[in-house]
Amino acid sequence: MNEADFIQRLKEHKQEAFGQLVKQYQKMVLNICLGYVHNRDDAWDLAQDVFLEVHSKIDGFRSESKLSTWIYKIAVHKSLNYIRDNKKTKTTLRFDQKGDNEVSVLNIRTSENLQSDFKIENDERKKRLDSAIDSLPENQRTAFVLNKFDDNSYKEVADIMGLSLSSVESLLFRAKQNLQKKLLECYKNLNS
Amino acid sequence: MNSCENIQNDFIPYIEENLSESRMMKIDGHLATCSECAGIMAELQLSFQLIEDEKFTQVHDSFLAGIEDKIAGENRRGIRIHFMKWLSYAAVIAIGLFAGYLISNSLTRNFIPVQQQISSDDFYWNDLEQEPIESFFMNENLF
Ligand SMILES: [Zn+2]
Numbered sequence: 634m635n636e637a638d639f640i641q642r643l644k645e646h647k648q649e650a651f652g653q654l655v656k657q658y659q660k661m662v663l664n665i666c667l668g669y670v671h672n673r674d675d676a677w678d679l680a681q682d683v684f685l686e687v688h689s690k691i692d693g694f695r696s697e698s699k700l701s702t703w704i705y706k707i708a709v710h711k712s713l714n715y716i717r718d719n720k721k722t723k724t725t726l727r728f729d730q731k732g733d734n735e736v737s738v739l740n741i742r743t744s745e746n747l748q749s750d751f752k753i754e755n756d757e758r759k760k761r762l763d764s765a766i767d768s769l770p771e772n773q774r775t776a777f778v779l780n781k782f783d784d785n786s787y788k789e790v791a792d793i794m795g796l797s798l799s800s801v802e803s804l805l806f807r808a809k810q811n812l813q814k815k816l817l818e819c820y821k822n823l824n825s
Numbered sequence: 826m827n828s829c830e831n832i833q834n835d836f837i838p839y840i841e842e843n844l845s846e847s848r849m850m851k852i853d854g855h856l857a858t859c860s861e862c863a864g865i866m867a868e869l870q871l872s873f874q875l876i877e878d879e880k881f882t883q884v885h886d887s888f889l890a891g892i893e894d895k896i897a898g899e900n901r902r903g904i905r906i907h908f909m910k911w912l913s914y915a916a917v918i919a920i921g922l923f924a925g926y927l928i929s930n931s932l933t934r935n936f937i938p939v940q941q942q943i944s945s946d947d948f949y950w951n952d953l954e955q956e957p958i959e960s961f962f963m964n965e966n967l968f
Contacts, residue, residue: 652889655888655889655892656889659884659888659889660881660882660883660884663881663884663888664880664881667879667880667881673879673881676881677888677891680888681888681891681892681895682895684892685892685895685896685899688892688896689899755871755875758868758871758872758875759875761872762872762875762876781873781876781880782876782880782881783880784880809837809838810834810837812837813833813834813836813837813869816868816869816872817833817836817865817869820864820865820868820869821865824861824864
């Protein structure tokens, strides 16, 4: 079945067509949301809401872009809205997390629990990585997420984002250079 | 650019094994002798491993089931909103009809006594019929 027929079936609200659509794009949407919100549970809920929006807006889809391009844009848009709406809560959570860690630091130092020590180190590492990914411009960030989180080749990223292969090569080159720079700065600051 | 910086610029492509074989070997050689770069490389590899550990590779069927539940919930909510909308229209119409009934009822009630009042006071449009002009002029008290 070609994409036009598939879209027609979606517009006729055939349940099995929608199920097929979810199966086809769920991993991509989940990974895009994860790349933006950095939490698997939040990404899971958010990705379901992305498909809810796809379901409710499919009648208005004009086939001016590929279905995958339309869906990825909805996923990015919803992720950015989610981050904006939850900014205050997130800050509080991070503060709480830090508080927990500080309590744990005391426990570890007394019990010399190396496993927890590694967990704290990893939590800090993840915060640095998330913050480096967040600092990327939107297109670089999406291309990086599609490539590294969702394992798409450069050609596949170009297809999904509706861009030329050379544009994606340039986006990913800059994204990785920027990330490398940010992370190296962090490591150097940690060791200085 | 010193040797370390030059090597560090290729750390991500090195992790992704996206370099020529000779370049990979050059970086391997440097990492074996430079503890600072080896430390940074280890840190970077651990960071990229976090993505590998966290990303979604397989998705359980409960994901689709959850979406279908949410859609069913939205539909139920939609039907409820639709029902409430029509219910509110019906309520407005009913209130309108009732108000109309009350108004017309009160008008009718006020109208009947007026009619009754006119007839009971023997009010006549034609006064001559009630008191002929002759008797009017013959009424001595008039002058
Ligand atoms: Zn070095």
